[in-house]
Amino acid sequence: MPGLPCPLPFYSHPDGTLWPAFALPACLRVFALVLVYTTHPCLWVATRFVFVPVNNYNVRIKLETG
């Protein structure tokens, strides 16, 4: 997702794919990519809009005590 506010540095590979800009063994690189691509939609929503965390006593007490 190029152009998003992003905490990780990337570079565009000549084949058009996006890679983290640090040298890592292949398996770690795959892990980093999975992590980045799974957390990014959440980050995108949260940084694009002001997300107000749900702070409601009814729901909290229900979830915490059953």
Add this chain to the structure above:
Amino acid sequence: MTVFLRLYRWLDRHFFSLGREFRLSYLPPLMVYLAAGISSLTGIVGVFFVKEYFHLSAEFLTALGFWIMIPWVFKMPLGHLVDLLWRYKTWLVYLGAGLITTSLLIMIGLITKTAQMKAVLSIEAWYVISALLAPIGYVIQDVVADAMTVEAVPALDPDQQPYDEKQLKSMHTTMQTLGRVAIISGTVFVAVLNIYVFSGVQKMPESEKLAAYTFIYQAALLIPVVSVLGVMLAALLKQRNLKLLTTKGYTREEALRLLSPGYTPTQTNWWILGGSLVFVALTLLLGISKIPFGQEIIFVGSVAIVIFLINRLLKQMSPYARKVFAGTAAVIFMFRAIPSFGVGETWWMIDVLKFDQQFLSVLSLIGGILTLFGMFIFRRFMAERSIAFIITVLTIAVALLSLPNLGMYYGLHQWTSSVTNGVVDARFIALVDTAAESPLSQIAMIPMLAWIAHSAPANLKATFFAVMAAFANLALALSQLITKYLYKAFTVTREIKDKATGSIKVPEDYSELGMLMITATLIAISLPLTTVYVVRRLRLVTA
């Protein structure tokens, strides 16, 4: 086996199987729970609206916060009342829905017809009435929904043969998992709706802002409708099942007995009713009077009352069931009583790690979504393993996952940042840690709820759930007490400046936070594991 086949099987086992195991009878309580989840819809708008238009003092709102909590203290006597009036449960949900609707209509009136409302009562009075009616409505509906989850799991298969223990445990786990999914999905839906309605709220003209607030309250009128539809569906399903059985040749009485085996009309248990009312009185009295050691007195008094009530309920169970009860309750109580790192950790994250509110919101959003995910992933694990095993695994996992935060206090993020060219910084570690930790947050709750539903006597379902909720609440109270004592033993202070002069009144001091975190982690490991060991030694059993 190919990777794809394995992936498919994994998805099938954890996600798709839920579709096959879903029963129509699960839907009514789920709808009431969903309504509870969406109830947070008005939480955010309420805060903004109250702040901008009512000019109520922080002290007034804090006092109101205490009173809003009170209906939940009434859950125990209400639970018994619901059991006594079980035949009229539909009407109780209607009553809850009516209270919620009235509360919402008052708020809509305050926004759109302020002058007319003010002519009758002061705005503060209207707001207090509205703020108190809603939680009373939610508690009534919640107590009924809890008991409905017990009834939703059939005791007999389509051939009228009883299900075995393993099947029943699995069905109860699925039911309770879906209950949590319904509540959390409701909150996620609300978050999305709020994002949509309030995008660009700062730039909105006053009239548009009021229209947005009104829209949220009008949309919230759907909440009581969802819960009412839930109980109507339950009544329809019961009629359908009765009809099916009567066409098979059973009389109406026989059919009713088959649908709710073991059910006999509930007799008033004055010990339970009286005991739970003493519990309410104790909480109210000590909450209002600010006597020294109030929290400790409430805790000890409440533990005594709740244990007394549990003892009364246990009399209705077999000796083996009592053994299971004692073992399970002890293990879960101690796991939920473990201390947290407390508010000092958040202060330190904001002041030292420079996490802002937005980043903390990101963490909470990711946490919420992954909690949902975790409940699906661990559903089998929760259904198939004993609670002692689950708690042991969770204790170790929670302790391991607290290590990165502890490490960051001692500079872990500086080291990882230097060796990874700034990639693995404090935010990266916090993000990954939250992602790993949050799926576990409900894992201890679901087996407990499934076990409560499974072992609740047929005519004391709501009472059993309510007493156990009070028990779980006491474990959280103990956790807060232990955390409070940790903060007494270690000094952690945030900088406080004098607003007028700008001089520092209290200097920032996080030097003892590290030791506090280490102590909390050690208690968090030893408390549940020791309890599991003691339970095993005493030859008690866990569910």
